[in-house]
Amino acid sequence: MTDNGEAAEAGAGAGAAVRPRRADARRNQEALLDAAAAVFVASGVEAPVRDIAAEAGVGTGTIYRHFPTRADLIIAVYRHQVEACAEAGPALLAAGGSPHAALGQWIDLFVDFLVTKHGLAAALRSDQAGFETLHTYFLDRLVPVCSRLLDAAVASGEIRSDLTALELMHGVGNLCIGADSDPRYDARRLVEVLVAGLLRQPR
Template sequence: MVDDSDAGATRSRRADALRNKQTLLDAAAAVFVASGVDAPVRDIAAKAGVGMGTIYRHFPTRADLIVAVYRHQVEACAEAGPALLASCASPYAALGRWINLFVDFLVTKHGLAAILSGDPGFATLHAYFLDRLVPVCAQLLTAAAESEEIRPDIEPLELMRGVGNLCIGGDLDPRYDPRRMVELLVAGLRRVR
């Protein structure tokens, strides 16, 4: 027979482990944005407030950590779409805020694709990215088109690719502001009345 206190303690440990993992992923993403994917693991541990052993317990290799950060960021972006539709004043506002989150994701992912491109699992990871985010973008575009805030002929993958292309090179030229260009792109989606 299982003691209820043992089951509660096990659930508590699992919840703590999940929180630690989420904290590690958030810290790793922040460090990757600031210092690149080659940043020392000790910097990630310091940012997360944990020991290096905790990182290696969750992510035995740097590649495991990079893939986990990538997936974590995709999930955060995917989950934000419906939440923004429910909380924003209009579908167009929700789309704009989601595009900003997508830009944040693209900035975080800077360098991740280069590191992972030689990995045979990268194609699967890219397919995961498309499978999770294209439908969210489509939902936001459909809602904004149905409310007659944007043109109805915008394809989600085209928009995402356009945003991605505008983000290329932002880290190489301080005079180039990809966010400004993306803002102009999103403004151009508006329906002309």
């Protein structure tokens, strides 16, 4: 029989063992979602699960264990990308480059995200309420980040001040529509033109 001190020490040790395992599981799942996002961006949300498994360096069974259906995986990637975009905005501004350059880099990440988002509607065809909930989450998380980037670029005198974050995000989104169905259409080039067009012209 152990005394209370020994029991407490054993309990603390067990807790310490559980926490690293949970952290490892979280990192592994994030790595899997990063791999799935990369494959979705390159090949669309209907890409074979084996391609995602190969990118992640795991077996297909691991993916199905975490995400039993394709819709589950797409939704998880969607949320993962939203959070990555949300966290990237402040980090890009803090990196020390020009705010306009930070905005351009963030828009690049946003375009990658939109590729996945355009596949979400089909995945949730039978769950309109779920889609609307995710869309609200997307706006709540990303519009303030885009606003902060725009405000910084306006304050630096680099860009015009008559565009809102929601307008810019809608514009980028509209340019990306159809990019996955026409290989001749280069949405990124047009998005670059849009971002470059924000710059103030010398008088």
